[in-house]
Amino acid sequence: MKLKKQVTVCGGAIFCVAVFSLYLMLDRVQHDPARRQSAGNFPRSQISVLQNRIEQLEQLLEENHQIISHIKDSVLELTDTGAISPSGHLPFRSANGSWVLPFDGRPTFLSVKPLDCQFALGRRSQTDLQMLDVYSLLSFDNVDGGVWKQGFEITYEPNEWDDEPLQVFVVPHSHNDPGWIKTFDKYYNDQTQHIFNNMVVKLAEDPRRKFIWSEISFFAKWWESADEHKQAAMRKLILSGQLEMVTGGWVMTDEANAHYFAMIDQLIEGHQWLEKNLGVIPRSGWAVDPFGHSATMPYLLKRANISSMLIQRVHYSIKKHFAATRSLEFMWRQAWDIESGTDMFCHMMPFYSYDVPHTCGPDPKICCQFDFKRLPGSRVNCPWKVPPRAITDANVAERAGVLLDQYRKKSKLFRSKVLLVPLGDDFRYDKALEWDQQYFNYQKLFDYMNSRPEMHVEAQFATLTDYFSAVYKAKGVAPGTRPPDYPVLSGDFFAYADREDHYWSGYYTSRPFYKNLDRVLESHLRGAEILYSLAVAHARRAGLEGRYPVSDYSLLTDARRNIGLFQHHDAITGTAKENVVIDYGNRLLRSLVGLKRVIINAAHFLVIKNKDIYRFYQTEPFLETDDRRTTQDSLPQRTLIELESTPRYLVLFNPVEQERLCVVTMLVNSARVRVLTEDGQTLPVQLSAQWVSAVEMSGEVYQASFMARLPALGLAVFHLYDSADSPMTLRSDTLLRIPGRGQSIRGLDPLPVRSQTVDAQPLYIQSQSLSLGFSGTTGLLESIRRKDDPQEVRVQIQFLTYGTRPSKDKSGAYLFLPDGNAKPYSQREAPIVRVVEGPLFAEVVAHYQHFQQTVRIHNVPGIDGLSLDITTMVDIRDQNNKELAMRLVTDIQSGDTFYTDLNGFQIQPRRYFQKLPLQANFYPMPAMAYIQDSQYRLTLHTAQALGVSSLASGQLEVILDRRLMQDDNRGLGQGLKDNKRTANRFRLLLERRSNSGKPAGSYARVTNILNKIIAGILGAGPEEPVDSRPVSFPSLLSHMTSTILNHEVLALPVLSRKHGVPPMRTFAPLAGTLPCDFHLLNLRSIQSQVNESPGRKMCVSIDFTCCETDEDLEFIMKKKNGHTFLWSGGFIVGMFGGGFIFSGIYLVSCHFFFQQDAYSPSPYTALLLHRLGLDCGLEAQNPGFNCSTTQGQVSVLGGKTTFTKNTLYVCVYMYVCMCVCIYIYIEYIQFIQLYI
DSSP, X not given: OHHHHHHHHHHHHHHHHHHHHHHHHHHHHHTOHXXXXXXXXXXXXXXXXXXXXXXXXXXXXXXXXXXXXXXXXXXXXXXXXXXXXXXXXXXXXXXXSOEEOOOOSOOOOXXXXXXXXXXXXXXXXXXXXXXXXXXXXXXXXXXXXXXXXXXXXXXXOGGGGSSSOEEEEEEEEEEOOSSSSSOHHHHIIIIIHHHHHHHXXXXXXXXXXXXXXXXXXXXXXXXXXXXXXXXXXXXXXXXXXXXXXXXXXXXXXXXXXXXXXXXHHHHHHHHHHHHHHTOOOOOEXXXXXXXXXXXXXXXXXXXXXXXXXXXXXXXXXXXXXXXXXXXXEEEEOOTTOSSSTTOEEEEEOOSSOXXXXXXXXXXXXXXXXXXXXXXXXXXXXXTTSOOOOOOOTTTHHHHHHHHHHHXXXXXXXXXXXXEEEEEEEETOOOSHHHHHHHHHHHHHHHHHHHTOGGGOEEEXXXXXXXXXXXXXXXXXXXXXXXXXXXXXXXXXXXXXXXXTTOBXXXXXXXXXXXXXXXXXXXXXXXXXXXXXXXXXXXXXHTTOTTTSOGGGHHHHHHHHHHHHHHTBTTTTTSOSOHHHHXXXXXXXXXXXXXXXXXXXXXXXXXHBSOGGGXXXXXXXXXXXXXXXXXXXXXXXXXXXXXXXXXXXXXEEEOOSSSOEEEEEEEEESOSSEEEEETTSOEEOEEEEEEESSSSOEEEEEEEEEEEEEEOTTOEEEXXXXXXXXXXXXXXXXXXXXXXXXXXXXXXXXXXOEEEEEOOSOOEEEEOSSEEEEEOTTTOOXXXXXXXXXXOOEEEEEEEEEEOBOSSSSOOOSSOOOBSSSOEEOOOSSOOEEEEEEOSSEEEEEEEOSSEEEEEEEEOSSXXXXXXXXXXXXXXXXXXXXXXXXXXXXXXXXXXXXXXXXXXXXXXXXXXXXXXXXXXXXXXXXXXXXEEEOSSEEEEEEESSOEEEEOOSTTEEEEEEEEEBOSOOSSSOOSOBOOOOOEEEEEEEEEEEBOGGGSOOHHHHHHHHHHHHHHHHHHTOOOOOOGGGSSOBOOOHHHHHHHHHHHSOOEXXXXXXXXXXXXXXXXXXXXXXXXXXXXXXXXXXXXXXOOSSXXXXXXXXXXXXXXXXXXXXXXXXXXXXXXXXXXXXXXXXXXXXXXXXXXXXXXXXXXXXXXXXXXXSEEEEEEEEEEEOOOOTTBOOOOXXXXXXXXXXXXXXXXXXXXXXXXXXXXXXXXXXXXXXXXXXXXXXXXXXXXXX
């Protein structure tokens, strides 16, 4: 009671002083006539000072409010539960039957600065085209447009180009899939290597010839096998501008299922390869084959210093509309950008495909006649039955006139008299003959056109950047800037349809096993990168670089490239042939094994207390991996720890940038398990059965779960014993509900099991944060109640199946063509339902014929205990033409609006359109989807990309797996019949909206006054309702939930050793906390440079800044002792020898010249940070660790040499910026801006 009084008095005093100060300030302003008269011309500097003071006061009030709130919560919690359990430090059951854990003595707080919430509440992006509005406007009819079936008739006047001739840029290209019908290596051996070999010769024959290339994975493979003469010839072509590298990624990435971590990583890998080997940096983006386009891609390309981009696969009705309004070229702006800093100039190809028949103009019958690979005698012909004719002196005039007519008609769809005409198709130019056929015949046409002034045309071969440069020049603007009157667009281009109602929304889920495996690899790659970078830096500092396996870098390189390869738009999409999928799977498995090796080697070095005794032996690993996969298509088998009376040691790696309080479950061979922390504290353990089947438990293996608090990006050491004295080990209570009376169930000592027949009586499990209700008959979730909310919310899980159409076109790997609405999943017998309850977790497991769903809640404070952990094991291998869906049915009044993420990077609002078929309303969900109303938001977080929709108000539906027996006529030539037993993992988070997003009571009134003052000075308009905005953000809790789902704790048992285990200690690289609205995307060691003198060290500047302006992120840089760098808050990120350069950027493409080994690291490390956009209108929850935000300010400190100029970047409105910091190991300190 005394503590409560002290809190009340202190809080009240602070609040009164703050309010009185505000009153005096406002009173002074109000009664100053001079100030009132000059209010309209208020000096900007004084406005800034006043705003800063208001912000400081608002922050003080917010922090005071939050501190009082958290202290009050802590006092109430201690009062409600009792400070000490009846058994001292044992968990115990409270009067209501829930388990209460002993207080761990670590009070935590959450403090979010008010201005860190303003971005989500700010003004909307000012655009001419918002894609949700475009969808509302269009009728999506499919009227026959004549020769341009999906368009309309195009007419023109012959004299339109008399004053300004038409400039035609013909861009030869060859689209090479790194795996689809053939494997990557098979394609390379059969076709791609011949394209490069011919390219070197044929482009050199005539300097007027041009070509573009995009897939660096293929190019790098050719380069490694090419002799010096070919390399020199290729380099000359690139430097002369005849050959252009476009986009520069390792692959042409899929944009629906790919996570932005992997999209960035494959872009870095490609750009670094180009810069390191060729000294070039791409300037234009080229994406002709991804099946729909994400708004994330232009943002990443913009950050990679690319100024223009091209896209192709967009819904045919959108193309028609944009063509009719001449909006096919636009500035693509991020929906959250209120200015123009993210604008990317984008060209949308207008017609059906990127092949030659659909690129010269609107009539494919005519355009096909100018694809000279199809000349008579070729194995490829024109479907329209009119073959090409070789160009001769006799026919050149007629042929040029026909082609120019198509060029002119196509140009009428654009706003400039500059025309782009791609010339290529899949795996084109693999034979020398085609090079001759295309270039000779087109050059004759160009020569004729250009020599006839009356034709008013200038035609030439070109690269993509040649075209974009001509557009900018014609419009009188700098590259990458908006030409006058060109529209600004925000939004994305999903779902894609190429004809009729054929929506490519099936591939959002196709082959979910590999979509999940991809994300497992990404998490392991990130963890391995972080630990490797830290371990190498520490080894260098300790002078032990010779002992540490630095050669593990080659494993990182292979993993980067294999994961990058899998981002290809026929790999992660699940749209390749079965043998190609196996090849991808083997590559991923090989990389997973390699990454686990990197992790255990780095962890070994970092946890050894005395580095002088460290030794690395390849054949004698110090640690085991957390799990194993026997084949590329098998599920992981967790490592069993065999306990002894002497301690077994366990190292836990937390790959998250924040401290983590979580439940860790290990498999052990003894029920007498005891777990101790590094300092000898015994932890409570929940002992549970390991189930062999739905009704049979193992008598030799047990699950031992304990709560662990792990340092950010750190390694914690625990001791496990087989101990007869294990008072802290508590058994789970298990109930089995079985249909009928035919099965006898018995438990095994010491884990008894209760059983009963299925009935309609509902089931309940609870934790300190949540109470869940389940159907007694189905065993599936029915309701959620948060303990801080008296209202129970209906959240019902249902399973359904879709079939496919009975005739004509059917669903396949790409297309989703259902036979109507989904039908409820049913089976003859009721499911077996298992209920497990204990002090650390409770779960309900429902066993069905084709799936098994586990819903678990953790009884711990913080992030891990605030959401439902859901695993759905799916096996539909005995089904034909069926798709299994999981639907959430709630009483949330979401209407026709729902939200999905784009690549895990941003949120895109969606709308269910009745005018579109069911399959058109499904969208990709790489990371999360949610529905909301004025009271609640329900978010489904996913650990694998899947297709999602909301087909009715209050519903959210996800497709879990699809088995289809036929091809869908998009080139694959087979169905989806290689299904695997797949574990789909989710987190389900129910959040309650605060009172209109504002705190209650007097604090709310003061905050409202402050917001009105700021709005009045800055002229801001009224706030829009949340649901009317074209942009939305997850809450801080939601961001963190996604992070812990996708980056699990890795458990690394120490192998038993004959001579004992050397002393170990916890490794905590951060001495403080990173602001919790930052996500550390990666800590990436940079590859050393080859082909240059080994002593040269430099970095090339390519004009990149962090966020939008030079005021976007504050970095204070110094040098201290030549070894450490610190961030504000005093935490040490790592130890790096020598000096360093720090720069806030987005992606890395630096010129590094070091060792003569392409698979060894340089002393350079890239730190990629992503600042998160937050919706603060949802009630804040204590995350279980100290969490605060800093308005985007992060101070970096070094040592005794101080930079002459501190560079200041303060992120205010750009909350989704990604900043990359480069630390360079060089002798002299200088400040350089780095770019990709």
